[in-house]
Structure formats: structure tokens, C-alpha cells
Amino acid sequence: MGRFSFLEWPVVRQFTSGDHLGRGPAVASRRTREIAPRTADADSVTQSICPYCAVGCGQLVYVKDDKVIGIEGDPDSPISRGRLCPKGSASEQLVNSPGRQYKVLYRAPRAKDWEELDRDKAIEMIADRFIESRRNGWQDRDADGKPLRRTMSIASLGGATLDNEENYLIKKLFTAAGAIQIENQARI
Template identity: 60%
Template sequence: MAKKSWLLKWPALRQLANGDLAGLGDTAMSERTHSLKPRTSTADKIVGSVCPYCGVGCGQKVYVKDGKIMDIEGDYDSPISEGCLCPKGSATMQLVTGTHRGMNVLYRRPYGKRWEKIPLKQAMDMVADRVKQTRDETWEDQHEQGHPLRRTLGIAHLGGATLDNEENYLIKKLFTALGVIQVENQARI
């Protein structure tokens, strides 16, 4: 009897003894395989997202633990991709967490020959200052005949194909509030 229990530790012998020749049942399992669980099962939360690479808009699930991304997979609830991702979409985790990812903004001064690293906050402040300055310098409050215009032709926006409807809506609201009337999207060009 002891010899029989020792032999049944081998999955192939268990399959034969239990008549599970295809090895699809519990007879093919070991204690280790019973203890395995998905690497995403310890996530604190799952956030829905959209793949950033092309205009298809494949759904993604972002698994977060302790405020850090631990995995990104295809979203089976997405009517677009039904859980499938292309090779680039499958590598999104590397885009977000890779050690090769640039964490600084590169800036080249006017007529400069070299790029310099500057903090993101400084770059954002520079962009905001330039948008305000351009808007102030090119603002048209009214037509020469007195018709109200309240616009600027000094700023335009061209959106990318990976933006979803909600992002495009918010961008349009922002630029309209700034008086920008030249707002377009790459997907329509």
C-alpha cells in the first residue's frame, strides 16, 4: 500500500490509475500547481485604460499594488479588442516602468547646440507662460466692424489618434476656453 501511494505521486501514473489518460483533470496536478495563483491576484485595484500606441483603442487593465503598476493586460470586457493586445500593446508595462524611460524633459534653448535636462515642473511652467504670452499677443476681441470675436489665431492644436472621445472633449473645452479656434485631430486628416 505504501508503495502504491509513493507511485501515485507521479502525475503520469496517477493519470493511468484514475483513467484520466488526457491529463486534463486533478490527476495531472501536483501540490505545487494547486498552490499557484495569478501574479495579479494580489493587486490593490484594477484600473481600466486604453492602449496608447495606435488609433484602434484596445482596452487594457492596469493592476496596481501599493500605488505602483505591477502588470498591464488586455481587457476582456473591451468590445474593441476582447482582451487581445498586439506586441506593442503587450509591452506597455515596459513603456511605463522601464529603466530606459526618460524621467526629465530635454530642452534646447533658442539657437542652442545642446540639449539640457530640466525638471518637468519647470518645463510645464515654460509651456504655460508661452501659451499665455501668445494668447495675449494675438488676442482678437472684436472684428473691425465691432462684431465680437474673442479668439486667438496664434495657437492651434492637433490631437493624436490615440485620444478617446472623453479626452478629445476635454481638450476641445480647454482650447475653446482659451479662445483657440483651430482645433483638429489626426484621425480626421
């Protein structure tokens, strides 16, 4: 490291360079001028939408060697204009977390351990249980004989991470199945 010079003081650089308000390069140190953004060496940048709530903030996803290296707000997004909330800023952890699950896990009633399950078998189990629950809780008419055509044994609580289209389809599915207890976290 060389000897310190009075001429390297930011206030001196500020007045000698014409940057009187100190908002330009005069106040940047040599180290600051030498560093680069962590996303500068990304192979590609993809526009995406934040998965956390139904607002739909735009994100820029930086990828290097087929791995997400960073996620930032998309300045071209008319919704968020380049800003992300703390959860959106941390959404890179969803992809790169070492605890992320890639397989369906099932724990049988009163079992101690989880077991891997084939995805098709898991979907079939869910469908069978849904149909059985609907059949067992079906109310066709009330005590006075008025038509009800509903089930009280199925309810839906949607999450705020779903977009409008997904919520619409879920509402249609559960209404068609006869469920009347349909709620969404975003409305609560």
C-alpha cells in the same frame, strides 16, 4: 533522452485516447505539457486600458517584484474581448524601456544640450508662453467692426491616445482661450 517509441506518435495517441480530431491533450508533446505561461508567477494582475488610441481596449497587467513582466488583452473587456493590436501588445515596452524619460528636459533656443528642469518651472514657462502668444495674436474685431474674439496664434493637435474626457477638456480649454484651430489625430 530515452528511446523513441512508436506509441508516442501523436497520431497513435490521438486514436488510443479517443481524441479523434486531434484537438485535445493527445497532440501535445511532453515539453508542451511541462511549460508554463511567462505570467504564471506574477505577484498580481491589474486591469488597465491600452494607452495608444481612443478605442480603450482592456489590458491585464502582470506585475512581479514591483515590475511589469507582461501585458495581455483582457477577455472581460466588452471592447476588445481579450484582443490587442500590435501596438497594444507591445505597450509593456512603454514601462520597461531603458530610454524612458522620468524628468522634464528643456533645450533653450540655439543650445546644443538638453538640461533638466523642475516640473513646476516647466509648467510655468508653458503657461507664460501660451498667454503671451494669445495676447500677441488676439483679433477682437475684423475690418468691418464685427466681433471676432479669437486668436490665430494658438492651435491644438490632439493625439489619438487621449480618451473622450481628455479631448473634451482640451477642446473646452482651447475654445475658452479663443483658439479656433483645434484638431485631433483620431478625426484626421
